[in-house]
Amino acid sequence: MGKSAFSKNMQKLRRNIVYFFAKYxxxxxxxxxxxxxxxxxxxxxxxxSVFLLKERRRILKNLDFAYSETLSPKQKKKIxxxxxxxxxxxxxxxxxxxxxDKLFNILxxxxxxxxxxxxxxxxxxxxxxxxxxxxxWELMGAYTSSRLGYPVNVLARExxxxxxxxLLNSIRIAGGANVIDRKSELKxxxxxxxxxxxxxxxxxxxxxxxxxxxxxxxxxxxxxKGILILHNKTGSAIVPSFIYRVDKLKHIIEFxxxxxxxxxxxxxxxxxxxxxxxxxxxxxxxxKYPGQWMWMHRRWRRRQDNTMxxx
Numbered sequence: 001m002g003k004s005a006f007s008k009n010m011q012k013l014r015r016n017i018v019y020f021f022a023k024y025x026x027x028x029x030x031x032x033x034x035x036x037x038x039x040x041x042x043x044x045x046x047x048x049s050v051f052l053l054k055e056r057r058r059i060l061k062n063l064d065f066a067y068s069e070t071l072s073p074k075q076k077k078k079i080x081x082x083x084x085x086x087x088x089x090x091x092x093x094x095x096x097x098x099x100x101d102k103l104f105n106i107l108x109x110x111x112x113x114x115x116x117x118x119x120x121x122x123x124x125x126x127x128x129x130x131x132x133x134x135x136x137w138e139l140m141g142a143y144t145s146s147r148l149g150y151p152v153n154v155l156a157r158e159x160x161x162x163x164x165x166x167l168l169n170s171i172r173i174a175g176g177a178n179v180i181d182r183k184s185e186l187k188x189x190x191x192x193x194x195x196x197x198x199x200x201x202x203x204x205x206x207x208x209x210x211x212x213x214x215x216x217x218x219x220x221x222x223x224x225k226g227i228l229i230l231h232n233k234t235g236s237a238i239v240p241s242f243i244y245r246v247d248k249l250k251h252i253i254e255f256x257x258x259x260x261x262x263x264x265x266x267x268x269x270x271x272x273x274x275x276x277x278x279x280x281x282x283x284x285x286x287x288k289y290p291g292q293w294m295w296m297h298r299r300w301r302r303r304q305d306n307t308m309x310x311x
Contacts, residue, residue: 015160015161015164018161018164019161019163019164019167022164022167023167026095029041029092029095030095030096030098034092034096034103034106035106035248035249037092038088038089038092038093038248039248041088041089041091041092042085042088042089043085043088044088045084045085045087045088045091046081046084046085046088048084049080049081049084055296056080057311058295058296058297058298058311059079059080059083059295059296060076060077060080061311062295062296062297062298062299062300063076063079063080063295064076065217065219065299065300066217066219067217078291079290079291079295080295081291082290082291082292083291083292083293083294083295083296085291086245086291086292089245089248090135090136090138090139093107093136093138093139094136094138094139094171095171097138097139097142097171097172097174097175098171098174098175099174100142100143100146100147100174100175100176101146104143104146104147106249107139107249107250107251108249108250108251109139109143109147109250109251109252109253110250110251110252110253111143111148111252111253111255112252112253112254112255113254113255113256113257114148114255116239116255116256116257116258117150117198117239117255119258120237120239120258121150121196123235123237124196125193125196125234125235125236125237126192126193126194126195126196126197126198126199126234126236127197127198127199127236127237127238127239127258128193128199128201128227128230128231128236128237128238128239129152129198129199129200129201129239129240129241130201130203130227130238130239130240130241130259130278130281130282131200131201131202131240131241131242132202132203132204132242132282132285132286132293133202133204133205133293133294133297134204134242134243134244134282134285134286134289134292134293134294135242135243135244135245135251135289135292136243136245136251137200137202137243138171138172138175139243139251140241140242140243140251140253141154141172141175141176141177141200142172142175142176142177143253144198144241144253145175145176145177146175146176150197150198151178151192151195151197151198152176152177152178152197152198152200153177153178153179153180153188153189153192153197153198153199153200154172154177154178154179154180154199154200155180155181155182155189155199155200155201155202156168156169156172156179156180156181156182157182157183157207158181158182158183177200178192180192180199189230190234193230193234193236194234199230199236200241201226201227201230203223203224203227203275203278203279203282204216204223204279204282204293204294204297204299205224205297205299206221206222206223206297206298206299206300206301206302207224209224209226210224210225210226210229211223211224211225212225212271212272212275213304214272214275214276214279215276215279216279216282216283216299216300217283219300220300220303220304221279221299221300222301222302223275223279225271225275227275227278228261228270228271228274228275228278229271231261231274232267232270232271237258237259238258238259238261238278239255239256239257239258239259240254240255240256240259240278240281241253241254241255241256242254242256242285244285244288244289244292245289245292256281259274259277259278259281261273261274261277262274298311
């Protein structure tokens with residue numbers, strides 16, 4: 001068997017393992033009372049993390065990039081553990097979005113800044129909800145739609161495994177969100193803004209596409225500029241929207257004032273400066289609650305000299 005064929009078979013095997021693990025673990029956790037299943041998932045994630053050597057190295061490397069020597073190894077390890085514990089609880093909360101009313105009767109969710117949403121919607125051009133892979137962002141979208149009554153659209157990247165893709169999107173839809181594929185449904189983006197709805201956009205990953213380098217933790221990070229392009233084309237307000245965990249059952253959702261972005265004669269400069277402003281907002285939340293951001297992503301993978309950071 002050639003190396004290429006072996007790699008494809010291993011990739012297929014990994015996807016099957018992930019799918020069946022997600023499917024059957026989900027079934028088991030949903031049979032249990034929420035508080036019990038969330039506690040189990042939290043500690044199970046912590047145990048499993050011991051064996052995820054690549055992810056652990058990546059998290060610690062990113063923490064080195066972000067904090068250098070300002071945090072001790074012990075503090076960085078604490079953040080690493082908090083990330084996995086948070087992922088475990090968030091996983092169960094996401095599963096329970098199949099029945100959002102039941103979940104929201106269990107959780108204590110406080111909303112701050114609802115007036116900022118109303119003020120932005122009064123403009124009639126929709127809202128670009130600037131957010132990140134931070135807190136339980138899926139929970140925020142579902143709560144905003146099903147409990148607060150604001151139509152929420154989410155841009156989703158299609159997963160390599162269509163089964164996982166269908167599983168995730170079915171839960172998002174059950175939670176009240178409208179899913180827009182970021183590759184094939186561009187018209188849906190403009191339509192939802194024209195209907196004066198909310199569109200969630202996460203800008204905190206180094207992904208393929210049209211982007212720019214802006215500073216994130218004082219280090220150049222390749223960042224998608226789509227949110228600024230949409231803002232300039234549609235006039236939609238950019239409203240930073242974040243959720244963070246206070247304790248096991250309590251979350252706070254914050255809708256900030258719409259961003260005041262530069263308006264110069266040079267559009268390219270406006271986009272560069274605006275993207276930096278957006279990234280600064282994300283960084284502020286990550287600094288406040290570092291254990292609730294997905295540090296396992298290779299955020300500083302791409303260098304400005306077109307080479308790649310290997311980690």
